[in-house]
Amino acid sequence: MKLAELIRTKEVVVCCGAGGVGKTTTSAALGLAAARAGRRALVLTIDPARRLAQALGIPPMGNAPVQIDAALLEAAGVNLPPGAELHAWMLDPKVVLESIVDRFAPDEDAKRRIRETRLYKALSEVMTGLQEYTAAEALYDFNEQGRFDLIILDTPPSRNALDFLDAPRRLARFLDERTLSLFAPDAFAQKSSTLVRAASKVVHTAISKAFGESFANELQHFLGAFGTLFGKMRLHAKGVRQLLMSDKSAFIVITSPEEMALEEALFFKRRIAELGLVAEGFVLNRSYATDGVCQTPAELIELEGWTTGVDAEALRKLGPLADHEMRRGRADRELLGTLVLEGRRDGGQGAIALPYLDEAVEDIPALAQLSSHILASD
């Protein structure tokens, strides 16, 4: 897979994958690689990898993207070409929800009314479900603004991470006026047919019995107050989908050489296809697949002519660790081969491996090393 070309040419790169495969790190490395290739790159992440954030000087859950200080990068030996920038933002659903209300509410009064409903307060307090919406929303927004050449999106760390991909569509459905009119018939009264009114009555009964009368009323009130925002938000949902479906966007599946990795990676590829999108390929993270020439402890013992003593004993005990490394190298190369084949199906480009680094990737030099591998991948 020509990962370097993707980050040079695309406007959006979405990183999918199971939790624990190094998605956030890879996203950051892709962002840095893009900046090194001269682009203004933004890494949008939901998973707060604190140390990495610290190393990059990003505040956790800030209310806007932060540009990574060029001095920090230079100190680690990374010089960006003129005009290139690296930004990062750990998404805070609360902030994004606020900005939706700010932008779309017709006036101050409406803003206040929306913010005062208990439901809105609860919504902004409970993160569930909102992560996916806000990721989609922020993605669309930044793309529209044209402030960045490339946005790397790190999806949430779970198997339902792909809710994000489906979020625009689910949002569009949720915001469908026919759906809404069932819950807030007053807000859409003029459009309601007799049938809708009858259905709405059943739904209202169900909701008020299940949630309590006062909540049902509040829900109606809330949807009524939010009603004016929905049309515009629905346009966004469509816009997000169009953006993700277009040539401007690329999806990659990040995976790692764990037992279930292949299965998980294929699951993600399938899910992406189900959503009518194309997965460009796989990134096999933290792999031993690309290891070069090595010396084994046994070879070294022979070379040094050690037979007894602590040095020889230590190297002998290193033997099983070396065997383990060798086995894993073989297994990783096999896995990479399978991923390349699988990755080429359905219009994809295959797979590439990123090396296992000796230290956990928690600072800029390590990120720079990964980004070099990405840039050399063509």
Place this chain on the structure above:
Amino acid sequence: MSVVSNQELVLVTGKGGVGKTTLTAALARAAHRSGRRVLVTEVAPDVHNPSPVLGYFGKAQYREEEPVLIEPRLFGVRLTPPIGHRQFLRAALRVRLLVDTAMKSAALTRFLLAAPTFPEIGLIYQLVELLRSKKFDQIFVDLPATGHAIALASLPKVVHRILPTGLIGDAIGEGLAIMGDPKRTAAVVITLPEAMPVTESVELIDAFSKCSIRVASAVLNKLPPDPFNHDERKSLTELLERRRGTGEPRLLGTRELRRLERAQNAQRSFHEVLPPDVARFEVPLFEGLDHRRVAEEMEATLSRPVRPSWGPR
């Protein structure tokens, strides 16, 4: 001492990919072996994909609403929003036909699945119904990874504030009472011997305690074995130091050696940073075993009291 005692609800969580599901399966097995009636569950968005945790019991494809009998006294089911929604609509409307009509209403099901927090309310309702049924002595839940688990744990309090009454409000109130009582609920956090996962597990414990859920135990998984004594380790360190920058080819095995060192540092910090009232357990790295065998080995390890090599004094 064991990871959990006889609490009726056991919540297992941790960062993605650290062995959460394996631990859930192992704990459920152990409880079952000790004679309890056990239900093993996981949180899933729907029932379309094979279930990882039920896969440990040969029921990965089980998609029904009612718990399936795996063995005498051992049951499995998935917690998914649609099942919970159906259940509370059934309770709300009572008339089956009406429920079916309501669930067939695309608008309603879309709303329930798309409106933020509603899917989670469905999950919690289903869980509370299972607890209420009194059919099980102990229910084990494989929770989602960190972020979603925290969101899920914090949800009942918020929902209860906006929905104090009604079917949902009552169910959530009951759920809160159970989850807030350490005699009835035990949360277990699992992590790996690496710097970041250990730090995150402490944050997870904090976040849970803010939701009034006490984390009873923490499990450090996949500890690599250490074959070296002190002198041998010193000899290797010096050898590698001498070779550094000499252009010699990389010595095979040093990468695993570094991993071992990092794991041991993380193990030390695991015992240092955990709150004192959280019981600690360690599970060695099992290599070359399939996931079901790993669960069995894990069960055996956890059934023995663990004396950590670096414990709190």
